[in-house]
Amino acid sequence: MNIITIADDLRVILRGWFNANHILLTGPETVLIDTGHARDIAQTLHLLNEAETPAETLTRILITHAHQDHIGGAATLCQQSGATLLGHRWLHYAITQRRSDWLGPVWPQEAPLPPIHPVHEGEDVNLGRYTFRVLHVPGHAFEMIALYEPTLRVLISADAAHDGDLGVLAPEMEGIGCVPQAVESVEKLMALDVEVMIPGHGVPIMGRERVADSLKRTRQRLMSFITNPEKRMRHLARRVFLYQVLLHQPVDVETLRRHSLNVRWFTAYSEQLGTTPDAFFDTLLDTLMARGLILRRPDGLLVSPIPA
Numbered sequence: 456m457n458i459i460t461i462a463d464d465l466r467v468i469l470r471g472w473f474n475a476n477h478i479l480l481t482g483p484e485t486v487l488i489d490t491g492h493a494r495d496i497a498q499t500l501h502l503l504n505e506a507e508t509p510a511e512t513l514t515r516i517l518i519t520h521a522h523q524d525h526i527g528g529a530a531t532l533c534q535q536s537g538a539t540l541l542g543h544r545w546l547h548y549a550i551t552q553r554r555s556d557w558l559g560p561v562w563p564q565e566a567p568l569p570p571i572h573p574v575h576e577g578e579d580v581n582l583g584r585y586t587f588r589v590l591h592v593p594g595h596a597f598e599m600i601a602l603y604e605p606t607l608r609v610l611i612s613a614d615a616a617h618d619g620d621l622g623v624l625a626p627e628m629e630g631i632g633c634v635p636q637a638v639e640s641v642e643k644l645m646a647l648d649v650e651v652m653i654p655g656h657g658v659p660i661m662g663r664e665r666v667a668d669s670l671k672r673t674r675q676r677l678m679s680f681i682t683n684p685e686k687r688m689r690h691l692a693r694r695v696f697l698y699q700v701l702l703h704q705p706v707d708v709e710t711l712r713r714h715s716l717n718v719r720w721f722t723a724y725s726e727q728l729g730t731t732p733d734a735f736f737d738t739l740l741d742t743l744m745a746r747g748l749i750l751r752r753p754d755g756l757l758v759s760p761i762p763a
Contacts, residue, residue: 458506461606464584467653471762473701474479474588475655478611479506480583484514487538487609488582488602489655490528494702495763499528500535510535517541517574517582519613520599521549521621525655532567532647541580543552543591544573545598555596575598587611592644594637595622597629601644605698608650610666614641617654619672623691624680636677638677645670689722696739700749701763712736 458470467475474495478488485508489634491499503510518526525657533540543549547753550568574580580602587602592615594697602611614622614636624633633762644652645667652660652669660669680687699714706714715721725735740757743749749759 461609461651461653465609466506466566466685467659468506469647469658470656471654472697473524473761473763474499474616475519476630476653476657478653479501479508480585481508484583484586485512486515486517486582486639487513487532487719488517489519489525489613490532492524493527493531496528496531500717502547512536513538514540515541515582517580517599517602518546519611520596520653521546522596522614525613526550530568533569534566539572540569541572541574543598543600544575546571546573549596549598556661590639590643593631593690594633594640595624597633597636599640601640603647603649605648608648609653610644610647610649612644612652612654616644616652616661616670617657618669620676621673622655623694624687625691625720627723634677638674638681639675641670641674647673664703685728688728692724692735692739693743697743697759697761700757700759701761704757704758707753707756708740711740711757 459467459469461467464480464482468479470476470491475489477491480486500510510532513532513673516529516532516538518529518540529540533536574589576589578589580589581585585604585606587604590597590601590603592601592613595614599613599615601613601615621637624637628631649666650663652666659668662705696715697720699711702713703711715736721735722732725732728735740749744751748761749757751757
């Protein structure tokens with residue numbers, strides 16, 4: 456297990472790209488931020504035990520946004536702990552809408568959640584020993600929040616900003632304004648005095664200069680999406696394609712093709728990019744294999760070396 460200690464009572468359990476990072480706050484209470492994918496709940500429970508914060512000790516669980524890699528384990532963890540669930544006021548609405556929307560075929564159903572205690576933009580929320588400012592950061596998800604703690608100068612950026620990157624942007628789900636919204640969200644984060652940025656995926660970024668550079672590169676990528684919409688589409692296509700591999704691996708090519716062509720965005724994007732769904736599939740597979748992000752085993756099945 457890879458745990459990064461930010462402070463004695465603030466730790467990050469690093470996951471991969473299929474599961475979001477877990478952020479643990481201990482002290483007068485035990486708080487978990489983001490819960491990983493429902494499929495991997497057994498591993499999440501194991502990691503919490505190894506961190507000496509078993510599920511039953513959790514008092515509150517905060518969800519940054521309603522994507523499976525962040526919220527998928529919430530139902531089980533709330534059931535085992537009785538923890539209060541916190542999230543943006545539109546979190547429940549986002550869950551219900553995404554079950555039947557563009558990512559529906561690759562969005563597993565989760566067990567019912569307990570009532571969600573809403574948090575709002577600008578609100579100060581006590582988590583563990585710290586007081587975090589809630590920041591609404593739409594773009595990747597309209598209900599997404601980041602959290603900023605001014606004493607340690609820690610920013611929990613969720614998928615609004617990774618290291619020079621961010622979560623996928625899908626106007627088909629989030630509306631045509633999602634890219635400009637993402638720019639404004641990153642600019643909101645750039646205005647903060649940040650010493651440590653904890654992204655939803657990837658290792659925390661340490662040091663003011665490194666954080667500033669990372670956010671600057673994220674904004675540059677976003678501006679390139681505005682000037683070149685095809686770049687945004689290919690960014691999303693690669694990510695969701697890898698998600699399919701991680702979800703079904705080990706998987707043969709034709710099964711992966713069938714799963715991919717069953718997702719609404721795949722056909723729509725292939726048409727907008729002037730190709731056919733089958734040719735689009737082949738191009739994505741070739742590209743990701745050339746980058747070493749998908750491997751073909753001796754038995755012909757496809758897997759990804761990316762940590763889950």
